[in-house]
Every structure is written in structure tokens, then in C-alpha cells.
Amino acid sequence: MANNEAAIAELKSLLGDRISTGQSVRETHSHDEAYTTPVLPDAVAFPESTQEVSEIVKICARHKCPIVAYGVGSSLEGHVVPVKGGISLNMTGMNRxxxxxxxxxxxxxxxxxxxxxxxxxxxxxxxxxxxxxxxxxxxxxxxxxxxxxxxxxxxxxxxxxxxxxxxxxxxxxxxxxxxxxxxxxxxxxxxxxxxxxxxxxxxxxxxxxxxxxQPESISAATCAFDDLDNAVQSVILAIQVGLPMARIELIDEIQIRALNAYNESFDLPEKPHLFLEFHGTPAGVKEQVAFFRDIAEELGASDFKWAEKTEDRNKLWAARHNAYYSVKALRKEASGIVTDCCVPISALAECIQIAKEGIAKTGLISPVIGHVGDGNFHLQMLVDPNDPEEVSAAKALVSDLNHLAIKHEGTVTGEHGVGLGKIPYMSAQHGDAYGVMATLKRAMDPDNILNPGKVVSLN
CATH class of the missing domain: 3.30.465.10 (Uridine Diphospho-n-acetylenolpyruvylglucosamine Reductase; domain 3)
Known part of the structure; x- marks a missing residue:
């Protein structure tokens, strides 16, 4: 049986004021960027060396006290939520x-x-x-x-x-x-x-x-399409012919609206866009750009804008990286429920079309955005967390899309991870292999003290 209080008492002797039971510190470590319900850890420890981490884990192991490693809390599936209480282990002091x-x-x-x-x-x-x-x-x-x-x-x-x-x-x-x-x-x-x-x-x-x-030459660009399908087809063709793009991002019209509102320097037409970047020698980049432009224009691309200066490229990608927050600004009190499906690129256009149809049925604000060169796309559905119907509609669409990804031999999470949010789909994706994961977990962590409740659910 866990004895968290005894573990905390020992940890105070080890760490002194680098372990906190303060309410505000615990609240900070109770959640990440996901919509999952926050849970307070019993204490937060701040190690400064590998040896200290080892001693902390040994103390927690003796008392069967749960321990959850924590970075900056930017994850999107509830990975750092200490669902069994215990110790949150803030690793930011180990930053050399x-x-x-x-x-x-x-x-x-x-x-x-x-x-x-x-x-x-x-x-x-x-x-x-x-x-x-x-x-x-x-x-x-x-x-x-x-x-x-x-x-x-x-x-x-x-x-x-x-x-x-x-x-x-x-x-x-x-x-x-x-x-x-x-x-x-x-x-x-x-x-x-x-x-x-x-x-x-x-x-x-x-x-x-x-x-x-670092590449000798870098060129970034945006281009607009009248529909998502042609934007996706441009990506597929570029990948299939082996064009060595460094970045290729799909941004739908709703996300463009959010970016325009959130970034003063943005004034893009409210259409689906691709954001692109090419790396290489000056001659190589010029050739890549011309090749992609030919592909895209055949599929109706327009409004090409090029960013070769470092500051212009930085503005473009900073805006892309702030997409999550720009969408939340469209409905300030809402929570974001995010999908992370990844499929073979041959299935990408179909899956995105089904996703857009599903969004329309829910009536929710939800852009489609993604690293489509990898077959990875995201929805960010804005829901009132106090409205059961909205939450239920969003979760139903998440479920439909996750099973769609599995049907196409893809994955329910291309990059966000399992955390709490994707556990319900792990068995469907992995079959008997999911049981092997549980076997590994039991063998390596028999008392289930390391981030319990994540990736695999153990009784």
C-alpha cells in the first residue's frame, strides 16, 4: 500500500526546500494543455542531478509512492496529470x-x-x-x-x-x-x-x-488553394516525386482566419493554405521551389508569398506554432479537444474530407491543420467544458476519426502520445501487442509507481 506522506517526509530530508507541498505549485503540476481533469500531486520535487533522481525514486519505491516526471507541461493528452497523486518530479532544474x-x-x-x-x-x-x-x-x-x-x-x-x-x-x-x-x-x-x-x-x-x-540556403512560402483536396493532392504528388521539402504544413480556412486575427502581420486570404520550407544550396532551393510551384499551380494554387529573410521566416513559423492559441482566441472560454491521426499519405485526402464532414455535423469551431507530408493531421475542436452535448459530440468525432485511422492502417496518435486520452483506442490499434506492452510495464515497474494510468492501464 502506498504511503505518500512517509515518502514526502523522507524527500524533505533529502531535498530541503526543493520539495514543495504548496497549493499553487501543486496546481501548476496538476495538468498539461489537454482537456483532461486536473489532479493535484501530493508534492512537487525539483531534482538537480541524476543521483538525486535515483535517490528520489528509491524513496518512492520503498513507499510505493507514485512519481510523474514533468517538463514544461506542454503535452496534449494528459501525460503529466498525477492521477494517483504522489510526487511530480519537475525536471527543469536539470538543464545543462x-x-x-x-x-x-x-x-x-x-x-x-x-x-x-x-x-x-x-x-x-x-x-x-x-x-x-x-x-x-x-x-x-x-x-x-x-x-x-x-x-x-x-x-x-x-x-x-x-x-x-x-x-x-x-x-x-x-x-x-x-x-x-x-x-x-x-x-x-x-x-x-x-x-x-x-x-x-x-x-x-x-x-x-x-x-x-544548418542549410546554406532556406526559402519559405505560403500558397492558397480553393479547396483542401487540391492542397492535399499537391503534398502527395510532391512526396511521391521525391521533392526534398524541409516543412510542408496544411492550414485550413478556419485556421487562417484565426492566424489573421491573432497575428498583426498576417493578412492571408481565408482559404486553405500550405506553409512550406526548402533547405539546401541556393541553386538546389531555387530548383525545389520551381518544381513545387509547377505541381501546385497545376492543382489551382495561387497567392504565392515567399519569405527568404530570416525574420520573415521566423514570423511565419512562429504564427504556425501559435496555431493552438490563435484558435482558442476564437472562443476564449472554450477548451480544445485535439486529434492526432496519422495515416499513409494515400489515405490522407479521404480522411481529411471525412473529418471536415464530421466537423460540420457537430457545429463546432474546429480547424484542420497538420504535418501533412507525414500523413499527420489535427483537429482542434473548441467546446464549452460545461456543455455535455458539445463535449459528447466532440468525443464522438474523435472516436470516429481514430477508428478511421486504424482502418487505414494508421495510428491514433502520430506525435502527441497516448497519455490518458488515447488509452481507449490502444487495444484496437495494437491487438495482442498491447498485452505485450502491459507485460513490459509489469516487468519493469512491478509496483506501478512510474506515471501510473498512462499508456497501459494496470489494475
Whole structure:
């Protein structure tokens, strides 16, 4: 039986004032950006080293006290909600960049480092870290949720960009997985077992990540279409002919309206748009741009706008990254219920069309937006959390789209993770393999103290 009070008493002896039971601190750690119901942790701990994380976990293990790792709370599926109480482990104090190996194109960082902090440190090296989920998330949180984002079509997700990890397991042991070598066939791939495990198998305390050279030339653009289908078909054709785009984002007309209202410098026609970016040599980028423009214009694209200056590109992608908040501004008191379906690109146009028809039936404000080069698209349905009919209609559409993605051999979550929100669909997606996940969880965390209630539900 859990004895959270005894665990907290021991943790106070270990951490002093770096553990808090204050109401406001606990409230901050009771939720993320999801619509899930907040739950207060019993206390919040602020470790500063791997050894401290190990000692904290050992204390919690002795008392069977739940422990939930927390970064900046930007996740969208209730990942950090401490549904069983216990300790929220705020990792932001472990925010050192430990090493940059420029010649080997990798960096070693602690989990509390954010992606923008890493890229700021890399600025003078000519290198960059490419995974960009929009929010200025921590590297540990991004690995735990297997995050991706706007650059994925060119550079891959966290799965492809993490080489090695240091992890504290459920008994407080410190292990290292992987290496700085670019490939290995030495045993089980434990690194990728922990990536996407959402803190349910271990707590990440160090990451070795892949870096890329900053491109010599970058060009970004927006273009408008009269309908979503032609915009999606442009993406599909560009992918099928092997055009090496760095980013390709679909923004529907509702999202454009929200961006125009939210960003003073925006005045785009209220039509479906693609936001694009091309990386390479000046000649290569020029060729890519011309090739894509030919494809898009054949499908009715218009209103091309180019952004080659750094400040113009930054404004464009800052607006894209603020899409979630710009939509919420359309209905300020509403909560956002977000989908994260990802399908083979051949099924993308059909799935988006069905999604738009479903939105129309609900009567809710909900744009379609997505990293469509990967087959990943999102709805953000604005609902009054106190209106059962609205919430029910939104959840019914979420369910329909999740099952549609599974039908097309896709996934219910391309990048947001499982958390609490996607558990109901895991068995349908994975079949008997879901039971294997539960077996792994029981073997690695027999007392179910690491982020209980997430990814798999154990009795």
C-alpha cells in the first residue's frame, strides 16, 4: 500500500526546500494543455542531478509512492496529470548542455534543456537540432512522448534523432542505453523502448541527440488553394516525386482566419493554405521551389508569398506554432479537444474530407491543420467544458476519426502520445501487442509507481 506522506517526509530530508507541498505549485503540476481533469500531486520535487533522481525514486519505491516526471507541461493528452497523486518530479532544474561534439554531429544534454536553448547554444557551430513540435518543450519530455513536428518530413522524429539515453528505472537504478555510434546491432534496442514510453518505464536524465548542419540556403512560402483536396493532392504528388521539402504544413480556412486575427502581420486570404520550407544550396532551393510551384499551380494554387529573410521566416513559423492559441482566441472560454491521426499519405485526402464532414455535423469551431507530408493531421475542436452535448459530440468525432485511422492502417496518435486520452483506442490499434506492452510495464515497474494510468492501464 502506498504511503505518500512517509515518502514526502523522507524527500524533505533529502531535498530541503526543493520539495514543495504548496497549493499553487501543486496546481501548476496538476495538468498539461489537454482537456483532461486536473489532479493535484501530493508534492512537487525539483531534482538537480541524476543521483538525486535515483535517490528520489528509491524513496518512492520503498513507499510505493507514485512519481510523474514533468517538463514544461506542454503535452496534449494528459501525460503529466498525477492521477494517483504522489510526487511530480519537475525536471527543469536539470538543464545543462553537457557536451557538443561538432565533428560527430551530436550533443549530450540534460532533460530540462528546451529545444530552443539547445539551438541557441548551437548557433555559432553551424549545426542545428531539428525536431520542432512547436511548443518550447524540454528534450526529456520530447523524448518521452516521441515528439516530432514541422521538420519531420525531412529530418525525422525524436525516434530517429536520439542516439543514447541515461535513465533511472523504477527501483532507482541508473542505466545507459545506446551509444554515440550512428548504428549498433548490440542486443535489444532499449533506447527506443524508453522513447515514447511517457515516463512509465523509467525517468530520462540524459540524452545524446543527433545534429544536422544548418542549410546554406532556406526559402519559405505560403500558397492558397480553393479547396483542401487540391492542397492535399499537391503534398502527395510532391512526396511521391521525391521533392526534398524541409516543412510542408496544411492550414485550413478556419485556421487562417484565426492566424489573421491573432497575428498583426498576417493578412492571408481565408482559404486553405500550405506553409512550406526548402533547405539546401541556393541553386538546389531555387530548383525545389520551381518544381513545387509547377505541381501546385497545376492543382489551382495561387497567392504565392515567399519569405527568404530570416525574420520573415521566423514570423511565419512562429504564427504556425501559435496555431493552438490563435484558435482558442476564437472562443476564449472554450477548451480544445485535439486529434492526432496519422495515416499513409494515400489515405490522407479521404480522411481529411471525412473529418471536415464530421466537423460540420457537430457545429463546432474546429480547424484542420497538420504535418501533412507525414500523413499527420489535427483537429482542434473548441467546446464549452460545461456543455455535455458539445463535449459528447466532440468525443464522438474523435472516436470516429481514430477508428478511421486504424482502418487505414494508421495510428491514433502520430506525435502527441497516448497519455490518458488515447488509452481507449490502444487495444484496437495494437491487438495482442498491447498485452505485450502491459507485460513490459509489469516487468519493469512491478509496483506501478512510474506515471501510473498512462499508456497501459494496470489494475
Amino acid at each position: 548542455i553537457l557536451n557538443i561534439h561538432s565533428e560527430d554531429l551530436d550533443a549530450v544534454v540534460q532533460p530540462g534543456v528546451t529545444r530552443t536553448e539547445l539551438n541557441t547554444a548551437l548557433r555559432d557551430t553551424g549545426l542545428m537540432f531539428t525536431v520542432d513540435p512547436g511548443a518550447d518543450a524540454t528534450m526529456g519530455g520530447m523524448a518521452a512522448t516521441r515528439a516530432s513536428g514541422t521538420n519531420t518530413v525531412r529530418y525525422g522524429t525524436m525516434r530517429e534523432n536520439v542516439l543514447a539515453l541515461e535513465v533511472v528505472t523504477a527501483d532507482g537504478s541508473i542505466i545507459r542505453t545506446g551509444s554515440r555510434a550512428k548504428k549498433s546491432s548490440a542486443g535489444y534496442d532499449l533506447t527506443h523502448l524508453f522513447i515514447g514510453s511517457e515516463g512509465t518505464l523509467g525517468i530520462i536524465t540524459e540524452l545524446t541527440v543527433r545534429l544536422f548542419g
